[in-house]
Amino acid sequence: MTPTLMGRFQTRILLYIFLALPITACVSLYLDLLEIGRFWDPFVFITAMTVVGLVLDPVYMQIQRFRWDNDWPFAFQFFFTILEFGITVGLMNAGLLDALLVDRIETSTALFHFTLVFIPSFVALLAGVQIFLVHWRFKGGELGRL
């Protein structure tokens, strides 16, 4: 991938809306969180993770400048997404999300949730978005026409 900063932001939000939110709703229902009044907790977690990502995006752009190809290998994307998950879990366990959560999510549950969101999102980057948006791959991940 050869993302631009705007491309990173826009693609991240695109995947958040079209993949992360619907999948999170399914996860929440599957875990019967609605009944115990914690339906929104996974949403808080995945939104927090998206925000962590948005904050890190400018940092990634700086790393990219050291690369001659000015690119972002899929392997980096893979590794740093897992890192973003780790950071979000850390923030949650440090109590930073307490105001928004009914209760903190167990790490194993968070990992289950994360895996279900991560795999399709990663596949979409490799092989999904461009089927719908022909200009996307030439725009460094930005939406709209060239």
Next chain:
Amino acid sequence: MKLELVIYPTDSNSSSNRHTINLEGSGPFTLGRTQSCDVVVPDQAVSRVHAEITIDGEDIVIKDAESANGTRLDGEEITRAVWPSGSIVTIGSYSIEATRKDGEASRTSVKIPPTGGAFPPPQFDSPTVDVGALKGSGLPVEEVDYLALGGGLGSFIWVDHLRVFGVPAANIRAIGVDPEPQAKYERLCLNSQIPRRERLRSNSISTPDNIWGFPGYASRETWVDLKNGKLGGLKYIFQVFGEPAIAESYTPRAGDVFESIEAEAKRIGWSDIWVAGRIVKIRKTTDGRFAVAYRVPAGHARSGPRNKILVGKHLHIAMGYPASRYLDDLQDFKREHPKSDRVINAYEQHDEIYDKLEKNGGIVLIRGRGIVASRILQRLWEARAKNKDIKVLHIMRSRIVEGRKFDLAQRHAEHDIEYQPFNWPKSCWGGSLRVLLEQADPARRAELMQMWGGTTTADRADWDAMITEGKKDGWYRPFFGEVEGIELKDGRIETKLESSQGFKEEVRLDADYIVDCTGLVADLEANPVLRDIISTYKLERNNISGRSPEQRLSGLKVTNDFEVEGMRNQSGRVYVSGVMALNGPYAAVDSFLGLQYAALRSVAGLAAQRAPTLKQLGPFRSASQWIKWCRNETP
């Protein structure tokens, strides 16, 4: 009967450049680039057999032999004509004069107009033609909305976009000399030692057969392997996942790319779109369109007319590299020894030297350090498996101790070669470097491209191992410096080199063959059709900087949508791609992905102007078209 021909480069008619050739008999005498011709013209714009001369009674007759770039008599394109004394025949960048050296010589021939009627018709002498008048002239005139000129990969990719965006095949024509869009490209690949089984230097998602870039060649290769029960196929997906950081960049097999293009050509109805023809002239029409005069090659004309006109509303020009060129000193050598087969351009057919080397051994001198030099070295390495008596000398201009720098990054360099996976940093195709270049002014663009481009090769472990082995075992030796001259000596060629290694010293290198790997030249004016529109419509060119400041090596000035504004004709548009657009808003124009980018920009641009039968490709239409692609259904 005796005939004297005087031949010289058209742009330098000095006595030292004039060569005299005497011919005896009545012919036919062949003129062309190959050694077997009676008159060898060492110019890449000249076809292998370009023209034929016969003596017919008192006349000298010149006949074009279906050449790619045509034959002109006193500036006028001819197929067959009487050649009066004093008239000049031009082929490629050479001019030829002929005189009878027998009894007839004293007679002055009368100039007779070329046979078969002038083509293109005289209307084409002015910058605008009237379609009604053309129809009145009796020539067959066909009219379409979209017209692609060249019929190579650039044309094919543009047409593929039009088809997927909704244009019916009947509204499109593509004029070219080869029925398969990849024919010319495949020939260049074969000559530079990339047979179908070899891998190209191309990205997985650079897919000339698929406008989405998905599935890429890597996943297709994995899929085929897995279907055949080969788990090893997963390696290609892993390469795409890890490249270029933790895995060597994936690059597709030439054969897979060609087969995919063949399949897509079938799917979009290319055989109905392609028209056999050599383009002769392009003119604006008075009603906001473009008229293209073309000549049908003999093999395709059957009994129909040879000279035809196609009129199009929107034009796309992708005529590829006009010529391959030799380094200056090698060019001089070819001129002096037109029959010698010792100096070879890597882009031309030269397989026989490997056969000879495998049999007899010998020394090969490589000039240039790019990807083609790597290919030739690989081929020689393979030949060494059959004959250990092959040695390779490699001349490069200067040492490279460290790679170029840009911003915070530096290019990898080793063995005095700079490496990058493709010929531009990857993000030139669709990342931040693309944006940076597009937004830069012309002077800054030239600077940026100077920094990012240059001669590089792919970092392939097998090539690296060959050089390391060659240096160790002594069959490969690099030299650095400026070549002062080359000379034929006892059947071998001696190269005098002003070496720049350590002390300045003169080195003499003997070799059996010299292979020039310095490349193809994008001198647009070597293509007569382009030269004509450049001067007729005063088309602007892009800025270039660097070693060759000649503006003629630069592309046409285009908008960010690849439109040549100087050709605009009311609502009619002309777009270009490939080397026609070098040094413009996009660096990687001459690559599959670059051709796709240019096609997408121009087709989306046309859709924005509501060009006939063309609609933007929104997410749902895009996905449904993609499904059609997967099912191999017509768009």
